[in-house]
Amino acid sequence: MQQYVLGLDNGNTMTKAAIFDMSGREIAVCAEPVSTLYPQPGHTERDMQELWLQSARAIAAVIKSSGINPAQIAALGCSGHGNGVYLLDRQRQPLKAIQSLDSRATEMVEQWREQGLGEQIYKYNLQGIWPAQTAVLLAWLKRYDSAVYDQIGTAFCCKDYINYCLTGQLCSDFTDISGAGLMNISSREIDPQLLQLYGLSEAPSYLPKLSYSTDIIGQVTAVASQATGLHPGTPVIAGMFDVVAGALGSAVDNTGQGSVIAGTWSINQVVVDQPVDNPQVFMNCIFDRQRYLLIESSATSATNLDWFVREFCHREQELAKQLGGSVFDFCNQQVASVGLAVDLPFYLPFLHGCNEHENARAGFYGVAGWHTKAHLLHAVYEGVVFAHLSHVNKLRDAGAPFSSASLAGGGANSEIWSQMFADVLNVPIKISCGSEIGAKGAALSAAVAVGLFADISSAVVAMCSIDKIYQPNAGLSPSYQKRYQHYQLLVKVMAEPWRLQAMLED
Numbered sequence: 001m002q003q004y005v006l007g008l009d010n011g012n013t014m015t016k017a018a019i020f021d022m023s024g025r026e027i028a029v030c031a032e033p034v035s036t037l038y039p040q041p042g043h044t045e046r047d048m049q050e051l052w053l054q055s056a057r058a059i060a061a062v063i064k065s066s067g068i069n070p071a072q073i074a075a076l077g078c079s080g081h082g083n084g085v086y087l088l089d090r091q092r093q094p095l096k097a098i099q100s101l102d103s104r105a106t107e108m109v110e111q112w113r114e115q116g117l118g119e120q121i122y123k124y125n126l127q128g129i130w131p132a133q134t135a136v137l138l139a140w141l142k143r144y145d146s147a148v149y150d151q152i153g154t155a156f157c158c159k160d161y162i163n164y165c166l167t168g169q170l171c172s173d174f175t176d177i178s179g180a181g182l183m184n185i186s187s188r189e190i191d192p193q194l195l196q197l198y199g200l201s202e203a204p205s206y207l208p209k210l211s212y213s214t215d216i217i218g219q220v221t222a223v224a225s226q227a228t229g230l231h232p233g234t235p236v237i238a239g240m241f242d243v244v245a246g247a248l249g250s251a252v253d254n255t256g257q258g259s260v261i262a263g264t265w266s267i268n269q270v271v272v273d274q275p276v277d278n279p280q281v282f283m284n285c286i287f288d289r290q291r292y293l294l295i296e297s298s299a300t301s302a303t304n305l306d307w308f309v310r311e312f313c314h315r316e317q318e319l320a321k322q323l324g325g326s327v328f329d330f331c332n333q334q335v336a337s338v339g340l341a342v343d344l345p346f347y348l349p350f351l352h353g354c355n356e357h358e359n360a361r362a363g364f365y366g367v368a369g370w371h372t373k374a375h376l377l378h379a380v381y382e383g384v385v386f387a388h389l390s391h392v393n394k395l396r397d398a399g400a401p402f403s404s405a406s407l408a409g410g411g412a413n414s415e416i417w418s419q420m421f422a423d424v425l426n427v428p429i430k431i432s433c434g435s436e437i438g439a440k441g442a443a444l445s446a447a448v449a450v451g452l453f454a455d456i457s458s459a460v461v462a463m464c465s466i467d468k469i470y471q472p473n474a475g476l477s478p479s480y481q482k483r484y485q486h487y488q489l490l491v492k493v494m495a496e497p498w499r500l501q502a503m504l505e506d
Helices: 048-066 106-114 117-125 134-144 158-167 174-179 192-198 222-228 242-249 303-312 314-323 327-336 373-397 415-425 437-449 456-463 474-493 495-505
Strands: 004-010 014-020 026-033 073-080 085-089 094-098 152-156 171-173 209-211 216-219 235-237 258-262 266-272 283-286 292-298 346-348 363-365 405-408 429-432 466-470
Touching: 004 048, 004 158, 004 242, 004 437, 014 048, 014 437, 026 048, 048 094, 048 158, 048 222, 073 158, 073 242, 073 437, 085 134, 085 158, 094 158, 106 117, 106 134, 117 192, 134 152, 134 192, 152 158, 158 171, 158 216, 158 222, 158 235, 171 174, 174 209, 174 283, 235 437, 242 258, 242 266, 242 292, 242 405, 242 437, 258 373, 258 415, 266 373, 292 373, 303 314, 303 327, 303 373, 314 327, 327 373, 327 415, 346 373, 346 474, 373 415, 373 474, 405 415, 415 429, 415 466, 415 474, 437 456, 474 495
Parallel strands: 004 073, 073 235, 171 209, 258 405, 405 429
Antiparallel strands: 004 014, 014 026, 085 094, 085 152, 216 235, 258 266, 266 292, 283 292, 346 363, 429 466
16 A cells, blocks of 8 residues: 655644655645734734644645545654744643744843843853744743733644644654754753743743654544544654754755745755854754754745735735636736836835844835836845845855755745845755645655654655756846845834834834
């Protein structure tokens, strides 16, 4: 009987399920949107029961679409967005889910930085502090929402909650917890001194046990089987932080390889043998049992296009629905119709702030009366890539070669955007086969867990292949460099207006 593996990838906006054979071929894919709740400005949350129902629906749909017998699914792996925090109460019932786009803790983080607390924390986790970091959110809840904090029975990450719904087991993994700021990155342990700096000495009482990503943590329960169509007893692995899954699914497994993910978050990362002590870099996290990822990231990527389409492309969405196409095809056509001219407007992609200026806001600059929706879309595409470039430059400054990169996420589905990444980053951009790269990374890890491959490297070689390579256009490089310099100037001069606006809002 032929065997398959299933990967489930939970981002900040979508739940995507995909089934793969052992050559990495996508047998079937299904995606379900998951709503974000905004109970007040700066708060981005989820209904946990809806998240599980949508995930279960995606799994059931992909099994049905594939036409395979559920018993042929050898194992299942989940990945999910990192940070934020997903909480169960002491009766193991959903309590609160906060996404990684949240900014409620911005003021507290600023206070901590002024007090030098961020520098002290950095010595342990090599990432410091930021508003949607899991450890920071727990500290914020303890200080400002004790009614919720005092009920916490378990605190873990997005994919951990889905694993709990599938298996009934409370568990997290090293990739997610190291990325959440809760771990001493060098010792790979939950460090009491680190927790004390956050004011979370009691956290071990509600943090779950840790496993490595390819460890089997349980089996699909009868209840989960009814909801998903999975065969009862199907092995479920611990899974991983979605940045790790995205790297693996993009065939990034060797030390020194670069990975860019243009999804809700701008993820820019490179595999390293040892943690890199450089406070200018956003994060180190565990990659596997020996190695690490050096990561530069922020919530400044393709979420900007999602917002633009949602707010300003209603007619195009209706037309795409009537024609059976995608509204994003329209966006790509519009961007392709605009040449790289000197009078193009700029866009700062800071709908959810940015690392250097947490009060930052998005905005178009240099818009004139002759500009059209196509020009604004071009500005969004370019602004997102410029934000990626600012991150990649920090990795380069830290010693990462970043001479080529694999691109995944929504941006990789667009030829015009992929070429823009190659031109702006000035490196070859590799696109892997398949549409659901994160799900593939989780699925191939599940295949390793049940012995279908000897190790991750073997699974990557067998299941991941390169579909396209976009070479940088040397003739466009000078123009993009000039525009990037202007982009940087805009970010710099807007810092004070953003600060004043935040004071007005207070």
